[in-house]
Amino acid sequence: xxxxxxxxxxxxxxxxxxxxxxxxxxxxxxxxxxxxxxxxxxxxxxxxxxxxxxxxxxxxxxxxxxxxxxxxxxxxxxxxxxxxxxxxxxxxxxxxxxxxxxxxxxxxxxxxxxxxxxxxxxxxxxxxxxxxxxxxxxxxxxxxxxxxxxxxxxxxxxxxxxxxxxxxxxxxxxxxxxxxxxxxxxxxxxxxxxxxxxxxxxxxxxxxxxxxxxxxxxxxxxxxxxxxxxxxxxxxxxxxxxxxxxxxxxxxxxxxxxxxxxxxxxxxxxxxxxxxxxxxxxxxxxxxxxxxxxxxxxxxxxxxxxxxxxxxxxxxxxxxxxxxxxxxxxxxxxxxxxxxxxxxxxxxxxxxxxxxxxxxxxxxxxxxxxxxxxxxxxxxxxxxxxxxxxxxxxxxxxxxxxxxxxxxxxxxxxxxxxxxxxxxxxxxxxxxxxxxxxxxxxxxxxxxxxxxxxxxxxxxxxxxxxxxxxxxxxxxxxxxxxxxxxxxxxxxxxxxxxxxxxxxxxxxxxxxxxxxxxxxxxxxxxxxxxxxxxxxxxxxxxxxxxxxxxxxxxxxxxxxxxxxxxxxxxxxxxxxxxxxxxxxxxxxxxxxxxxxxxxxxxxxxxxxxxxxxxxxxxxxxxxxxxxxxxxxxxxxxxxxxxxxxxxxxxxxxxxxxxxxxxxxxxxxxxxxxxxxxxxxx
Numbered sequence: 047x048x049x050x051x052x053x054x055x056x057x058x059x060x061x062x063x064x065x066x067x068x069x070x071x072x073x074x075x076x077x078x079x080x081x082x083x084x085x086x087x088x089x090x091x092x093x094x095x096x097x098x099x100x101x102x103x104x105x106x107x108x109x110x111x112x113x114x115x116x117x118x119x120x121x122x123x124x125x126x127x128x129x130x131x132x133x134x135x136x137x138x139x140x141x142x143x144x145x146x147x148x149x150x151x152x153x154x155x156x157x158x159x160x161x162x163x164x165x166x167x168x169x170x171x172x173x174x175x176x177x178x179x180x181x182x183x184x185x186x187x188x189x190x191x192x193x194x195x196x197x198x199x200x201x202x203x204x205x206x207x208x209x210x211x212x213x214x215x216x217x218x219x220x221x222x223x224x225x226x227x228x229x230x231x232x233x234x235x236x237x238x239x240x241x242x243x244x245x246x247x248x249x250x251x252x253x254x255x256x257x258x259x260x261x262x263x264x265x266x267x268x269x270x271x272x273x274x275x276x277x278x279x280x281x282x283x284x285x286x287x288x289x290x291x292x293x294x295x296x297x298x299x300x301x302x303x304x305x306x307x308x309x310x311x312x313x314x315x316x317x318x319x320x321x322x323x324x325x326x327x328x329x330x331x332x333x334x335x336x337x338x339x340x341x342x343x344x345x346x347x348x349x350x351x352x353x354x355x356x357x358x359x360x361x362x363x364x365x366x367x368x369x370x371x372x373x374x375x376x377x378x379x380x381x382x383x384x385x386x387x388x389x390x391x392x393x394x395x396x397x398x399x400x401x402x403x404x405x406x407x408x409x410x411x412x413x414x415x416x417x418x419x420x421x422x423x424x425x426x427x428x429x430x431x432x433x434x435x436x437x438x439x440x441x442x443x444x445x446x447x448x449x450x451x452x453x454x455x456x457x458x459x460x461x462x463x464x465x466x467x468x469x470x471x472x473x474x475x476x477x478x479x480x481x482x483x484x485x486x487x488x489x490x491x492x493x494x495x496x497x498x499x500x501x502x503x504x505x506x507x508x509x510x511x512x513x514x515x516x517x518x519x520x521x522x523x524x525x526x527x528x529x530x531x532x533x534x535x536x537x538x539x540x541x542x543x544x545x546x547x548x549x550x551x552x553x554x555x556x557x558x559x560x561x562x563x564x565x566x567x568x569x570x571x572x573x574x575x576x577x578x579x580x581x582x583x584x585x586x587x588x589x590x591x592x593x594x595x596x597x598x599x600x601x602x603x604x605x606x607x608x609x610x611x612x613x614x615x616x617x618x619x620x621x622x623x624x625x626x627x628x629x630x631x632x633x634x635x636x637x638x639x640x641x642x643x644x645x646x647x648x649x650x651x652x653x654x655x656x657x658x659x660x661x662x663x664x665x666x667x668x669x670x671x672x673x674x675x676x677x678x679x680x681x682x683x684x685x686x687x688x689x690x691x692x693x694x695x696x697x698x699x700x701x702x703x704x705x706x707x708x709x710x711x712x713x714x715x716x717x718x719x720x721x722x723x724x725x726x727x
Contacts, residue, residue: 129436403707450538660709664702
């Protein structure tokens with residue numbers, strides 16, 4: 047027991063310390079003195095069209111620089127945190143002997159490979175053939191370059207001098223513009239760049255700019271048995287035009303993210319929210335007002351009818367009694383007052399989903415606010431590798447207490463009853479349903495994530511990419527889940543479960559959490575053939591997801607472009623606005639769906655209807671992801687396809703759970719409100 051306690055404390059402290067180190071030191075540690083060593087890190091190489099098919103830089107047979115730093119060559123960076131590694135950043139030392147602002151502004155380092163074997167030559171040829179690029183880091187600034195070019199054999203001109211890849215512009219990765227060179231011209235052969243020049247601009251004691259140029263005249267055709275001579279020139283340039291705080295601006299595509307269309311989409315979604323909110327308020331208020339008026343007159347009409355029967359004044363042959371009899375035939379949502387608060391089927395599962403959705407809501411808001419407040423806690427999140435992912439993992443681990451609380455409270459609300467006066471208030475469910483709820487809340491989403499990621503990791507291991515999750519990382523994540531997430535979820539579930547118990551100890555507290563009693567015998571639900579189409583869940587659910595998806599699909603395009611097309615997403619203010627709009631629209635559409643379900647269909651199984659009405663947005667998000675894959679990217683191959691659709695599935699499921707919880711919460715408030723304000727016989 048003491049060993050377990052020690053492991054739990056160690057995991058907790060390790061997580062907190064690593065997170066604080068990222069937050070506090072996010073923008074520091076980038077000052078140098080003249081002559082200080084500056085490390086050039088080699089990150090990855092891989093096909094331009096496949097972001098997830100990335101390999102370690104020295105997978106290609108590049109040689110070590112010929113200097114006195116041979117012991118550092120290809121050594122991993124020991125200071126990388128979990129989020130950085132999971133993001134696919136595996137930095138290796140280049141071994142170049144770089145000193146900050148040296149007396150000689152241009153430093154030249156060379157190396158020569160041994161004779162290329164058949165396998166090494168084939169690897170270089172494959173890299174050029176599939177348009178591989180590489181990524182380097184210096185002082186946390188990234189820079190990209192191409193491995194080589196496909197050219198006509200024996201062409202000395204090679205590439206025009208202005209095409210030197212000083213700034214590789216990623217993002218326009220459509221299938222019409224990015225194709226493997228061999229598909230364009232089968233007569234081309236691979237050439238590799240052997241001379242590269244890295245220009246390092248610095249402002250006083252800080253590095254502010256990197257420019258990488260691949261020299262066209264250095265392109266040589268790769269053949270087995272040849273010896274390749276590589277040259278890397280480093281030029282130090284002092285400048286005062288670029289402040290350190292703005293050194294990352296050149297990586298941010300302001301013209302793309304702050305385009306007029308982006309602003310127009312936000313305005314359009316906002317106007318849709320106003321229109322939808324007003325329409326819902328108008329329809330429901332007018333309709334409910336009429337319903338209340340109709341239902342409130344029923345008792346008086348019934349009383350008048352009974353009085354007439356007693357006085358013998360009703361004539362059976364008189365046709366005037368027909369309207370009264372018709373009026374006594376109630377229809378609409380009031381008819382289900384004795385069943386509308388009946389516990390839903392699969393209560394533990396629904397409670398666990400609602401708890402997980404509440405956790406996702408808090409997680410999403412927390413991550414967005416963390417990104418917006420980046421300059422306050424150390425620097426913008428896109429400046430530090432893996433910061434967003436590391437914070438997301440940390441916040442997810444600690445927010446499981448919220449998931450447990452919501453699921454435990456929801457389950458207890460539908461299973462709690464008050465026993466006789468001689469005994470205490472107890473839980474009517476003695477079969478251990480709350481344990482099932484707690485267990486599902488703990489393992490539901492992690493199990494789905496584990497299943498998908500296990501498949502992806504197996505494929506990644508087979509291909510040998512840097513996105514492979516190692517045994518050590520798996521152990522850290524498992525320890526985080528066991529020693530942080532699980533205990534917090536258990537505590538949250540117990541707290542939610544005992545809310546009603548503590549409330550029952552107060553004499554002024556009403557034990558029944560619902561405004562209407564639940565009948566002992568369930569009311570039959572009308573057949574689908576007797577219900578209009580707009581009262582059937584099979585039509586309500588898919589229609590409910592259209593408007594929420596319409597309010598976010600423009601922003602979804604920008605998010606997917608950032609994930610798959612090498613752009614730095616930085617407009618988190620836009621994201622917060624769109625997310626707020628999504629919350630409002632999802633709540634409105636779910637309320638409408640539940641109203642039609644209760645009123646037109648007289649179906650009191652509104653719990654799952656409201657959840658799936660909100661969650662149906664995920665279906666359209668996934669379909670849009672399919673469209674984006676085929677028409678907006680040039681991805682190919684088993685690995686990239688599996689990673690894309692695996693991650694898209696996770697995104698859709700998470701968003702569906704979040705929106706479903708929002709829809710259920712709003713619908714629950716609506717149902718309580720309308721039944722609190724109507725008289726029930």
